[in-house]
Amino acid sequence: MSRPKTEEFNKVKTVAENRRARYDYHIDDKYEAGIVLTGTEVKSLRFGEGSIAESYAEVKDDQIWLINANIPEFSHGNRYNHEPKRPRKLLLNLREINKLHGAVMRQGMTLVPLSIYFNGKGRAKVELALAKGKKAPDKRATEKERDWKREQGRIMRDRG
Template identity: 75%
Template sequence: MARPAHAAFDKQKTVAENRRARYEYFIEEVFEAGIALTGTEVKSLRFGEGSIAESYAEVKGGEVWLVNANVPEFSHGNRYNHEPKRPRKLLLKEREISRLHGAVERKGMTLVPLSVYFNGRGRAKVELALAKGKNSADKRQTIKDRDWQRDKARILRDNR
């Protein structure tokens, strides 16, 4: 019997979030990927340290890699510590990888990590988005829409 599909990802503890990604890109599709980490990287993430602000993902050799994500060294890691900005392998199904590879190659899309979090089972996960870049006019429109939503909420709240 097949497992039921999840409606939304089970985020228990968010470690790092790329808030700028939704401003810079049109998010087309979102994937949940596991991430291959060493022991000191997991400990560092559990302490809430880590940044994916300037990171991206790429498909190379039939595998997806998270590039330029910063997981600082663990304070008690001694000689077994990890390299903070090393490329980390993302764990996805083969069908998802081929789909991402096709979108990046043919459509000119980008793989952007949106957040790093621990799920309900304590596994480190990356929320990965297939995205298309915005130009400056689109970004201005996004700002206008956001400002209007804020003003609209303020008006509705004051009229009660």
């Protein structure tokens, strides 16, 4: 029996990506979550502005919140602008929230946002991962493996 393929999300336009997360964490499960935004936040994201490099998610009162994500103020927003680093609510099913909450509490896992993107319907989504932190030897092994893959590609390309 073949191994089931991982579900890929319909990413039309990726706005922000947390590339460091794959280096710092072992990624277990990925979830697609909606995000509650104001009008000027959506406009800033559509212009490609935003950063989730130092952000994380946490569970409070059966809700998941995205903390420390930076969506800069919209240039033409005047008095209707938003606060750039405010906590933003993520939209998931209650069953998914309970599963994530249990993993965070019992297994010491972390909720890490991997990317913010717009899907095919034009809705802003967050790719959220359930992850476990890597230690220094694990990071070195990841670097070795990545370097070896790069070297393999060079050898194969040179030999034709």
